[in-house]
Amino acid sequence: MRSVVAFALLLLVAVQQAVWADLPDGARLFAQNCAVCHGETGSGGIGVPLSLPSFQATVSNQYLAATIRHGRPGRVMPAFTQLSDAEVAAIVDYIRSWYKGAPPVFSGAPVKGDPVHGKELFAAHCAMCHGADGQGGTGTGVTFSRPRGLPIMPPALNNAGFLAAAPDAMIRSVLIHGRAGTPMISFLKAGLSETDIDDLVSYVRSFQGEEKAPAAGSVAGLKPVLVVQSPYDLKTTLANLTQAINSDNFFVGRDQPVEYGLTTTAKANPHQIIVYFCDVPFLNKALAIDPRVGLFLPCRITVVEHQGKVMLMSVNPEVVSRLFNNSELNALCKEMHDRYLAIMQEATL
């Protein structure tokens, strides 16, 4: 009996320690999930500079938590649906550790204003940064890898994630105080009245239900590979492919077996040849939209001879694009999808 009791007590101690050890560690969770885009110290990068005092002074904990939970559909920031409420709260606490002041708390009550007048004000004062429809700036955040015109990307105010996270009172506060260190000025100091600001808030809120960012992430229903069968033999198809690539304003870098570098040239499968190519201005445009597009690089189409059939194959850029949660990139990948298909069809005419 004594040994059973002792065992039970030991087990309870172990369980208690395990429970304590398992309490969410905000710093660790931030390093694992957030630091890659927001920087180790919240200085920003692909994502918003979270440690910026003027940012911290104008967002509530609830806004931060809702942003982590819902993300920004189509605007790179993913929805961290896998995190528990305790983990989200731990990350928020960690983000707050960079701020000396008390976190603001905002009422959830709607601000009453005139959205029609707000629309006029928006066009005059906000659209130049946030876009005519509140779609936000282009590209990602302050990526140091690329030249940038602005220290921070203007957020998409018509984004479902933003509208779900930001109460009217918070939007109002940002308009009144601005955000020092960013192009967002105080519109009260700039001459707008509090009534004007209420009208602006009312107009921004009217975006709700009309969000334009598509849901990103699922690849269901899309074919992962583009395939076009060739009526020619492998050698002829390869020559046709090179010609078709050149005529679509790409330059051909090289062709090599899929197994290049993994075995000797003699042993590499000669029936699977990758052709690498590039359109550098197009690449530069893609990198400006999302610096992570290396996944697509370099452009490539593979000529494969399998069971007597010669095929041209490539990744479907539209499928891979869904992983980026970047609707601007989706549009570019649609263009790339069409160019890949056009090249493959021309090579097999």
Place this chain on the structure above:
Amino acid sequence: MKPLYWLIRAAALLCLALSLAAPARAEGLLMARSQQMFPEAMTTLQNAITARGYTITRLQEVNENLAKMHFKSDMYRVVFFGRYDQIDALTRRYPELIPYLPLSITIFAEGNQSIVVAMPPRALEEMFPDPALRPVFEGWQRDYQAIFDRVRETTGF
């Protein structure tokens, strides 16, 4: 005796539940920030790849190609790698996988730090739902995770 039995059983179940709790991750790309500058991070990445039994087949120099046309970019590379036997067997049986092979990880400079990014191999499960491929993708996923963890955790020179 009975309450003790239930106490021990409940505690054991709680321990099991805690041990099975998986680390949280957002869906999307696999990404990690290295505190190392690009040259050191690149070395760490290559060492981490080869430590998992892969051969690096080539390094795509992206920023050099941009520079040739006067576009500005910091250091940017794509590292290609694979295992010969695995790729040979897979591409013979599943040629539709070829466009996604060899495997690759992108690395670019971000100020004094570096960022690595890749398509998570687990994403291939949805694209190629053949159950026979699942262990392959899961194996790659574990390897990628280990590689990314090493890049994230390695500091200094």
